[in-house]
Amino acid sequence: xxxxxxxxxxxxxxxxxxxxxxxxxxxxxxxxxxxxxxxxxxxxxxxxxxxxxxxxxxxxxxxxxxxxxxxxxxxxxxxxxxxxxxxxxxxxxxxxxxxxxxxxxxxxxxxxxxxxxxxxxxxxxxxxxxxxxxxxxxxxxxxxxxxxxxxxxxxxxxxxxxxxxxxxxxxxxxxxxxxxxxxxxxxxxxxxxxxxxxxxxxxxxxxxxxxxxxxxxxxxxxxxxxxxxxxxxxxxxxxxxxxxxxxxxxxxxxxxxxxxxxxxxxxxxxxxxxxxxxxxxxxxxxxxxxxxxxxxxxxxxxxxxxxxxxxxxxxxxxxxxxxxxxxxxxxxxxxxxxxxxxxxxxxxxxxxxxxxxxxxxxxxxxxxxxxxxxx
Amino acid sequence: xxxxxxxxxxxxxxxxxxxxxxxxxxxxxxxxxxxxxxxxxxxxxxxxxxxxxxxxxxxxxxxxxxxxxxxxxxxxxxxxxxxxxxxxxxxxxxxxxxxxxxxxxxxxxxxxxxxxxxxxxxxxxxxxxxxxxxxxxxxxxxxxxxxxxxxxxxxxxxxxxxxxxxxxxxxxxxxxxxxxxxxxxxxxxxxxxxxxxxxxxxxxxxxxxxxxxxxxxxxxxxxxxxxxxxxxxxxxxxxxxxxxxxxxxxxxxxxxxxxxxxxxxxxxxxxxxxxxxxxxxxxxxxxxxxxxxxxxxxxxxxxxxxxxxxxxxxxxxxxxxxxxxxxxxxxxxxxxxxxxxxxxxxxxxxxxxxxxxxxxxxxxxxxxxxxxxxx
Numbered sequence: 168x169x170x171x172x173x174x175x176x177x178x179x180x181x182x183x184x185x186x187x188x189x190x191x192x193x194x195x196x197x198x199x200x201x202x203x204x205x206x207x208x209x210x211x212x213x214x215x216x217x218x219x220x221x222x223x224x225x226x227x228x229x230x231x232x233x234x235x236x237x238x239x240x241x242x243x244x245x246x247x248x249x250x251x252x253x254x255x256x257x258x259x260x261x262x263x264x265x266x267x268x269x270x271x272x273x274x275x276x277x278x279x280x281x282x283x284x285x286x287x288x289x290x291x292x293x294x295x296x297x298x299x300x301x302x303x304x305x306x307x308x309x310x311x312x313x314x315x316x317x318x319x320x321x322x323x324x325x326x327x328x329x330x331x332x333x334x335x336x337x338x339x340x341x342x343x344x345x346x347x348x349x350x351x352x353x354x355x356x357x358x359x360x361x362x363x364x365x366x367x368x369x370x371x372x373x374x375x376x377x378x379x380x381x382x383x384x385x386x387x388x389x390x391x392x393x394x395x396x397x398x399x400x401x402x403x404x405x406x407x408x409x410x411x412x413x414x415x416x417x418x419x420x421x422x423x424x425x426x427x428x429x430x431x432x433x434x435x436x437x438x439x440x441x442x443x444x445x446x447x448x449x450x451x452x453x454x455x456x457x458x459x460x461x462x463x464x465x466x467x468x469x470x471x472x473x474x475x476x477x478x479x480x481x482x483x484x485x486x487x488x489x490x491x492x493x494x495x496x497x498x499x500x501x502x503x504x505x506x507x508x509x510x511x512x513x514x515x516x517x518x519x520x521x522x523x524x525x526x527x528x529x530x531x532x533x534x535x536x537x538x539x540x541x542x
Numbered sequence: 543x544x545x546x547x548x549x550x551x552x553x554x555x556x557x558x559x560x561x562x563x564x565x566x567x568x569x570x571x572x573x574x575x576x577x578x579x580x581x582x583x584x585x586x587x588x589x590x591x592x593x594x595x596x597x598x599x600x601x602x603x604x605x606x607x608x609x610x611x612x613x614x615x616x617x618x619x620x621x622x623x624x625x626x627x628x629x630x631x632x633x634x635x636x637x638x639x640x641x642x643x644x645x646x647x648x649x650x651x652x653x654x655x656x657x658x659x660x661x662x663x664x665x666x667x668x669x670x671x672x673x674x675x676x677x678x679x680x681x682x683x684x685x686x687x688x689x690x691x692x693x694x695x696x697x698x699x700x701x702x703x704x705x706x707x708x709x710x711x712x713x714x715x716x717x718x719x720x721x722x723x724x725x726x727x728x729x730x731x732x733x734x735x736x737x738x739x740x741x742x743x744x745x746x747x748x749x750x751x752x753x754x755x756x757x758x759x760x761x762x763x764x765x766x767x768x769x770x771x772x773x774x775x776x777x778x779x780x781x782x783x784x785x786x787x788x789x790x791x792x793x794x795x796x797x798x799x800x801x802x803x804x805x806x807x808x809x810x811x812x813x814x815x816x817x818x819x820x821x822x823x824x825x826x827x828x829x830x831x832x833x834x835x836x837x838x839x840x841x842x843x844x845x846x847x848x849x850x851x852x853x854x855x856x857x858x859x860x861x862x863x864x865x866x867x868x869x870x871x872x873x874x875x876x877x878x879x880x881x882x883x884x885x886x887x888x889x890x891x892x893x894x895x896x897x898x899x900x901x902x903x904x905x906x907x908x909x910x911x912x913x914x915x916x917x
Contacts (some may be wrong), residue, residue: 194764217765253909285764318788321777345917349856423916458913496913522916541912 168234168477169259170204171512177225177256178247178405183381183406184214184221188240199237201284202258202265206233212241213284217295219371219410220287228255235281243267246274257540268437287409292390292397296358300387300400304379306351307372309533312502314369316339320420322415325366329417330355336510338362341420347499348420348536349506363393366417371396371410378406424536425522428515430488432461436507442468442480443504447497449475456540457497461516462490485511493519494542503535559723561676562791563664564706565647565683568715570660571600571636573693575629578873579899585627590829592616592628597825599631599833603715613802613826631834636660639691646686650679655791660832665791677720684718690746700726704787707739721781726785733760738782740775744805755781800836802827803891809848813887819890820877824870827892829870837862838894841872845890855880857897865892 184200201213208230213222240371250256250269251366257268259413259418282522298306307326337346367375378400379387388399392538397409446468447457460467464486469479493516504512515524519542525535567573571589576582586605588598596616604666608623620626640659647654649675652667664683666676673679680697687695700721708730712719721729734756736746752771754760760768760783768776781787804823810816820843831838841863842856855876863869873892 194762316788317790343916345912345915348916418917420917494912520914529719536916538914540914 168202168204168236169208169231169257170202171229171231171255171257172210172225172227174247174250174254174256176356178244179381180212180223180225181244181247183378184212185244186274186377187214187216187219187221188329189216190241196237196279196283196285198239198241198295199279199284200240200243201235201237201281203235203281204230204233204258206230212517213286214458215285215287216370217285217287218368219374219408221374221406221408222283223406234260234436235280236265236479237281237284238265238276242276271312273463287395287411289397289409290392291394292392292395294362294392295388295390296356296362297352297386297388297458298356300385301378301383302353303387304376304383306353307376307379309351309506310340310342310349311369311372311376312506313344313347313349313535314372315342316369317344319346322366322413322417325368326372327364327366327417327420328362329364330359330362336360339416343418343420346496346538347503348423349503350420350424350534352532352534362391364417365391365396366413366415367396368410368413371408375408378408382406421523425515425517425524428517428521428524430491430516431486432466432514432516433485433511434466434482434514435510436504436512439466439482439484439512440501440504442466442482443497443500446470446478446480447501449478450497451475455497456494456542457500458492458494460490460492461486461488463487463530488516491516491519492542493523494540495523495537496540499537503537506535507535555586560665560667560701561669561702562703562706563666563676563680563683564703564710565643565662565664565680566688566696566698566707566710566714567643567660568694568696569600569602569606570639570693571631572602572605572629574632574639576602577692578635579629582627582629586610586623587627587629588616588627589629589631590616591630591825592620597822597829599829615822631829631832633835636833637835639693642691643687646683646690648684650683653791653793655793660916663706663791675796677718680718684716700735702726702787703789703791704730704739704782708733708737711737721785727761728844730783730785731756731761733757735760738779740778742805751825799842799893799895799897800827800830800834800838801842801891801893801895802830803844804887805846805889806887809886809888810890811883813881816877816881816883816890817874817888820873820892821870823890823892824866824873827894828866828869831894832845832866832869836894836897837864839863839896840894841869841876842893842895843873843876844889844891844893845879845883847884848888850888853880858896862896869894877891 168286203211208227209224210227211222211224246267254269259266263278265276265278310326330338337352338355338359339350339352341350375398382400385401390397394412396412400406443457447470449472450470450471451474458469464484466482466484503525509527513526519539522536522538575587586604588605588610590596590599598612598614598616598619600612601610605623605626610619610623630728636659638788647664650671653663655663660777666679676699680699684697694715694716696710697718698706700706701723705721705726709719709721735741735749735754760779768779786857796888839862840856840858842854844854846852857872857876
């Protein structure tokens with residue numbers, strides 16, 4: 168293999184794929200990226216962690232010899248980073264080495280054979296549809312914070328996607344860690360009808376979100392089966408992310424979304440967030456609960472810490488129902504409030520022991536459910 | 543542009559480098575008996591019933607030299623060690639000592655996860671006594687245990703639970719072992735797989751057939767291979783072989799069930815043999831129930847047939863199972879209902895579930911419990 172690639176292109180591509188590669192690997196080939204140069208001038212770079220793979224194509228300045236090889240992802244990325252801007256980088260295999268040349272610098276890197284590189288077998292991906300990249304990015308942003316990191320309930324370690332026929336056909340994305348739930352609903356894209364329920368793992372979500380950052384225009388093509396999902400993004404040459412799906416059953420979350428909460432609190436999310444953040448300053452790790460006292464048109468936020476004293480702040484609000492008190496984990500509350508890009512947020516409450524529904528308004532595609540803390 | 547950080551780095555960074563201690567009392571029940579009965583010191587002692595159906599609940603180190611192990615039928619133990627002295631268990635005393643050592647742990651950290659009366663995980667990342675090193679804390683705990691209970695404990699110190707537990711086993715009895723960051727994978731790979739939590743004699747046998755003897759052999763297999771041969775357990779093995787374990791130390795872990803099972807070297811089909819086996823399992827499991835002081839309402843019998851098909855049959859009472867007779871009666875009833883079996887079985891197990899802990903009421907609820915659950 169011999170190919171010459173512009174340094175900026177190579178660097179951008181490597182920065183995309185190398186984050187898939189785990190820093191510490193005991194299977195040596197998993198530390199490598201696969202580089203494949205074809206005679207038509209396209210170079211494909213691919214990385215995998217066995218559960219997730221990313222393939223990006225770029226146009227080489229020239230491909231003298233078609234071929235493929237694998238080298239250390241982080242090594243090549245670090246080299247590309249340090250090469251002077253504007254240089255042409257030549258990648259050439261010789262014996263079982265790859266020679267990297269740029270300007271006056273020359274590196275010889277160890278390689279592993281291309282055939283050892285594990286490629287995820289996609290199999291049939293019968294469901295295909297497209298979602299605008301910007302919408303997919305918002306969907307991820309609004310839900311990913313609620314993904315569980317607890318490995319015992321592995322089926323919560325991702326975003327759950329499913330279609331439903333509510334008033335109209337919709338596609339819903341939901342994530343929960345058992346304490347809070349985030350759901351984002353969009354119109355069902357053409358082609359998604361009959362789609363199997365799938366759980367996309369956290370790492371795939373994170374990698375996808377990074378890739379979306381650089382190709383917000385256009386659509387993302389999604390192809391999936393009950394066990395695999397593939398996201399194809401535009402951008403130069405295109406990036407394809409393929410991930411295994413979490414093999415498990417997501418709980419029937421709809422039953423925890425309250426429908427009859429009759430106490431409505433409307434408040435400015437920014438001043439509310441700031442208030443929660445301020446009173447939580449004195450909350451120690453053990454008692455990160457913030458208490459909300461609701462009374463006619465005001466909320467009194469308070470925290471009492473056995474070590475650090477206490478704090479209180481009154482936030483003006485729109486509230487007409489009977490007075491009540493309820494406690495929440497300050498961080499959970501802030502996570503949700505940070506999602507609301509509006510002047511008002513609605514909190515629909517029932518009592519101090521029941522789930523609270525939080526949303527921008529009735530028409531908002533995003534909906535949050537937060538379980539209180541005993542205070 | 544990405545900064546070359548992988549998601550798992552972020553995950554670990556989010557957890558931060560932790561300091562976990564696993565403390566395990568040495569031959570706990572037997573040591574308590576030897577402490578309280580000086581005439582037993584230096585002699586092979588087994589705690590448990592010596593009668594036909596009895597099983598060894600714990601063996602002193604002197605008895606272990608003869609091959610006596612816990613959960614071994616007393617008859618077998620007696621054959622291996624004719625001078626073995628059987629002592630009736632005194633769970634109230636063990637529980638008292640257990641509370642003493644729990645107090646010692648709590649002096650150094652609120653994050654204590656007891657696994658049973660005689661072992662616990664401690665998260666000492668937050669050094670509340672300002673001692674400066676987890677190893678030093680482990681030594682202080684061991685000293686305090688020796689001074690206050692005249693018993694010895696072994697400790698493992700590392701950066702996750704899996705490694706800490708392996709470490710505590712390394713220099714037993716009365717030993718300590720530290721696995722520092724960066725050493726975990728190497729340590730695990732030098733071990734025979736039998737040492738891994740969750741791999742019993744049968745599992746080890748299966749692995750030996752696949753050419754897996756050590757952690758290093760295990761680490762050489764990819765996740766797909768392990769999943770193919772071990773199902774969901776494969777994912778655990780994949781991580782374990784790399785010394786990875788992100789589970790948190792949970793101070794308020796609530797047990798959902800308690801039980802035990804045995805895989806037989808020869809498949810069992812004979813009705814009398816089945817009944818005998820059930821009695822043995824009743825003995826083993828009831829000891830565990832008594833030790834944990836568990837009160838449960840549901841008894842479940844699990845049978846795995848030679849074709850690996852698994853059936854479970856359960857029976858519940860309106861109130862918790864109060865004594866061994868009731869427990870045994872329910873278990874026998876379930877088995878009798880299944881007889882005759884369609885084919886021989888390779889495994890039998892019993893569990894008690896729907897647990898309510900007797901000490902729930904008096905124990906002060908940990909603060910973590912204040913967060914209410916959605917699911």
